[in-house]
Amino acid sequence: MKDRIHLREWVDQYRTFQQQMKRTSIFTCRQRRYSLIWLISFGFYSCELRTTSDTDHHARVDSLINRATFLKFSEGVERSQAFLDSAYARFPEAGVMDTYRKYDFLRGNYADPNFKMDYGKAVAYVDSLFLLLEANNGKINYPKEYARARLLRGDNLHYLKQYDEAYSQYFQGKVLIESTLDTCQSSQYTSRIAGMNYQEKNYRKAATYYKQAYREVMTCTGPNDFDNLFVSPQGYLSNIGLSYSNLEMPDSALYYYEKALHFIRQNEHKFPNQQDFMAMARAVIYGNQAVIYLKRKDFPHAEFLLKESIRINRQKGYYNRDAQFSQAKLCEVYLVSNRLEMARLELLSLKASLDTLPHPEASLRWNNLQWQYFEKVHQISQAYHYLKNYLVLRDSSDHHKAIFEDMDQALRNLGSQHEIELLSKKDEVNRLYLIGTIAVLLLSLIIVFLIWQSWKRTRKNLLKSAELNQRIIGRNTQLQTTLTELERSQQENNRLLQIVAHDLRTPIGAISMAVDLLIEGQFKAHKPRDFLEIIKSSSANSLILIDNLMHANTSVTKKEMVELQGFLSSCVDMLRLRAQEKKQEIDLRTEVVSVFLDRQKMWRVISNLITNAIKFSPPDSTISVRMKKNVHTVSITIKDQGIGIPVQLKDKVFDLYTDAKRAGTAGEKPFGMGLSISRQIVEAHQGKLWFESDVSQGTTFYIELPVQ
Missing domain, CATH: 1.25.40.10 (Tetratricopeptide repeat domain)
Incomplete structure (x- = not known):
């Protein structure tokens, strides 16, 4: 407790x-x-x-x-x-x-x-x-x-x-x-x-x-x-x-x-x-x-005291964090006394407070209480969800603590050392008076000798120093050139690693979600074979992606005739599990058309854009994916109902190392590289990538590719 x-x-x-x-x-x-x-x-x-x-x-x-x-x-x-x-x-x-x-x-x-x-x-x-x-x-x-x-x-x-x-x-x-x-x-x-x-x-x-x-x-x-x-x-x-x-x-x-x-x-x-x-x-x-x-x-008695504590510290300018802990304790009172409806209402109130004033420890307690509540109301899947969250948060907050059984002894030792130091200083002062006189005489003789020796070596040392300085200057120039090249190489390596890490998130995430659903036995909408197909496809995409990225990050290296209807369906199927986690739907409508393109590179583009739509869209929303054939081109649009892109960020979203990063609607971490990589790939196909967006109204990304 x-x-x-x-x-x-x-x-x-x-x-x-x-x-x-x-x-x-x-x-x-x-x-x-x-x-x-x-x-x-x-x-x-x-x-x-x-x-x-x-x-x-x-x-x-x-x-x-x-x-x-x-x-x-x-x-x-x-x-x-x-x-x-x-x-x-x-x-x-x-x-x-x-x-x-x-x-x-x-x-x-x-x-x-x-x-x-x-x-x-x-x-x-x-x-x-x-x-x-x-x-x-x-x-x-x-x-x-x-x-x-x-x-x-x-x-x-x-x-x-x-x-x-x-x-x-x-x-x-x-x-x-x-x-x-x-x-x-x-x-x-x-x-x-x-x-x-x-x-x-x-x-x-x-x-x-x-x-x-x-x-x-x-x-x-x-x-x-x-x-x-x-x-x-x-x-x-x-x-x-x-x-x-x-x-x-x-x-x-x-x-x-x-x-x-x-x-x-x-x-x-x-x-x-x-x-x-x-x-x-x-x-x-x-x-x-x-x-x-x-x-x-x-x-x-406990309930009365906790309510009074919450009433006081919930006020603006007061100790609101303590009110959160009191709320958690009040929830515990309701759960222990089996007043489950009151516990549910208090948990909702605590969640609203945490949304306004986040705090890791209070969030840990909230997940623990949520787990206990859903266990009591026999909603096992919900209880399991919050139990997992609780264990993750608890593990992340654990810190190793050393135990100091000899702390008092250490402080007593310091006291003894202090007394010894005071006595030693007195003795040292007396010795210094005696040694000082002798040292002055010896130092005087040594100084005279060193001046004479220094005068003899001065001219010789000056010549050697000048020669040595020239060598050092030359070496420094070489080292500086080498260092500059190493830094440039390091920056390029870092950029490559960031691109690899970014683009591998989608297939590996799909593998992880499929494995979780297989473990949990959720076969209502899909058969086990469907999940295995997703794992196989994602693993193959990961290996191909790694091989491609090791040779060329965004350049088009292997074009082939691709039937876009099946290609888009495959991309959407892989990301549909991630959308379902946020209770979202992906609505795909296509036409029959084939385009000459690099399948793996274009898969990265579509995956990046749909992933962003999922990240920045609220739960229970729909993401629309449309493909339409024109006279000389084919257009693909990906539209979400998300938070939109503010005006001040619109000119920055396609920068490789952009500072226009925002967390997703479920707190997903931003990376800020996907749109830059996607535009480079589309342009390498002689195509165009742009968007239209209004704050809180959603965003639509457009891809236009030539039909060859």
């Missing part, structure tokens, strides 16, 4: 949307199999650090970050980052902490699991924090911020599974925190150790460390410190409850959940501008409590 966990980085993002919110916090969301209590921070930075002022502008930066957070939740991460970059470009007087807050916000932008996480940008932003602080003597002037940067770097290394280096960074952050004599700040380090133990399922240790972090953060003072005075304490209390829930100690878990809610009630009046955050915090805790009652089969 899944549960939730308070995540520090999510609150980093939400908190800045409110007035006077700061940088570090912890909030609650559900824990999946790969959920982390601590998150690695991600970000992108151009590595250009400008000089900052000594004066900070807290109110102005609060306003900018609040606006950036609003844009993030309403228009996306990229829009938020673009706004902040633009605003700071017009803010040359920004102080050190002003700039620190910008980097910290952008770093957290890409660590939010509710948006697209981009680990590649984390290192740059954390490095930017270090560059900024070190350029301004951060260890002395900004010790707390410098210590926090150490912890963030440790997070990055931990994500990269460089555990020894990660623990070293955590320990260095701990030493810096202790040097400030700030117990409040120590909670950041302690909570990370708690998070690592929770991640490794050491729940008892995790609970102990979260209790310590709670005691430490409760020493914090400051009337406007919303993070340390409210967000972190209630988060730590809820995390203690989660730890006990995983230890199968439900009474203890409920005690700490109630304690977290009591803390919110007692302190919410101190922060009147944070009511939205407090509502979300309650909603998430309600969801955690519901898990306990579901385990106890107290369905009415």
Whole structure:
């Protein structure tokens, strides 16, 4: 049974949307199999650090970050980052902490699991924090911020599974925190150790460390410190409850959940501008409590809490992802209590939410619940379909996790090493004083000797260097020429491989679908022999296609007289299974006519165009394929009822490496090569290929070939 966990980085993002919110916090969301209590921070930075002022502008930066957070939740991460970059470009007087807050916000932008996480940008932003602080003597002037940067770097290394280096960074952050004599700040380090133990399922240790972090953060003072005075304490209390829930100690878990809610009630009046955050915090805790009652089969209580959690977090600007997890849990309540109609309606609602706000883990749960629902209503084929989807998604989300039983020992060893290093440094200083005097004398003698030797060799070396430079220049020229030829060859090889991969998708896809239907025993519309014929034909086409592509990609090499009626029927039959998967029909109408052409090359053209029609057409639609003989030509049209081609993309669709790529109506991946290859083949037959399209009205492709 899944549960939730308070995540520090999510609150980093939400908190800045409110007035006077700061940088570090912890909030609650559900824990999946790969959920982390601590998150690695991600970000992108151009590595250009400008000089900052000594004066900070807290109110102005609060306003900018609040606006950036609003844009993030309403228009996306990229829009938020673009706004902040633009605003700071017009803010040359920004102080050190002003700039620190910008980097910290952008770093957290890409660590939010509710948006697209981009680990590649984390290192740059954390490095930017270090560059900024070190350029301004951060260890002395900004010790707390410098210590926090150490912890963030440790997070990055931990994500990269460089555990020894990660623990070293955590320990260095701990030493810096202790040097400030700030117990409040120590909670950041302690909570990370708690998070690592929770991640490794050491729940008892995790609970102990979260209790310590709670005691430490409760020493914090400051009337406007919303993070340390409210967000972190209630988060730590809820995390203690989660730890006990995983230890199968439900009474203890409920005690700490109630304690977290009591803390919110007692302190919410101190922060009147944070009511939205407090509502979300309650909603998430309600969801955690519901898990306990579901385990106890107290369905009415669990249902009430989940509905309240969904009601709050489903609102615009609230924690909508958590509402999705609560919906999934509510579906589970309905299924376990055999209220199947209510389960069906809730599953439909959850699917609509996922269509608007996709999330892999919620989709995984939805497929699992769909499977269970259809199994209960005895629709075995549907249940099998969603079970397959669930297993595929589950396998793709599994990540190897190392178990660190000696984590505490590693941290103690680092502490011992630190003490030894301090003693060694004292001894080293004393030795350096003694050695220094001797070294100065020896170095003076060596320098005099080297100057004399250097003077003797200078003229000889200059001549040799000039000769050597000429040789190097010649070699470099040869190497550059060779490299250019290799690059050109590599580009051509890559293009060939892309064409092979693209054109092999259709026959191999037909083989795969035929095999699946044979395995599943679906012989209503076709006999087994029909599927074997498709497999045989597709295999032969694949082999011929590979042989042709190895010699000439699109040139016409083998023309023969082809009867188009049978040729088109064969192409349509091969792709009819793919259309049936999307509940589509292919309507073929032809005339009797023969044309002199390269059968295999033209098969690639027809296959590409029908495949595109299937990809970009909605379910329950019809794809029309028509062939008509004219006086000197024969025309083939392929018309769909799909999404159409926008005006701004019409001039790009025939480019080989076009950027006019769009996913299909069922999420099929785009490749952007088929139309370019098809036009080359048609033109090699002295024919023409063009199209007509209106957005949302469908697209019609026309092929005109000469009759010889």
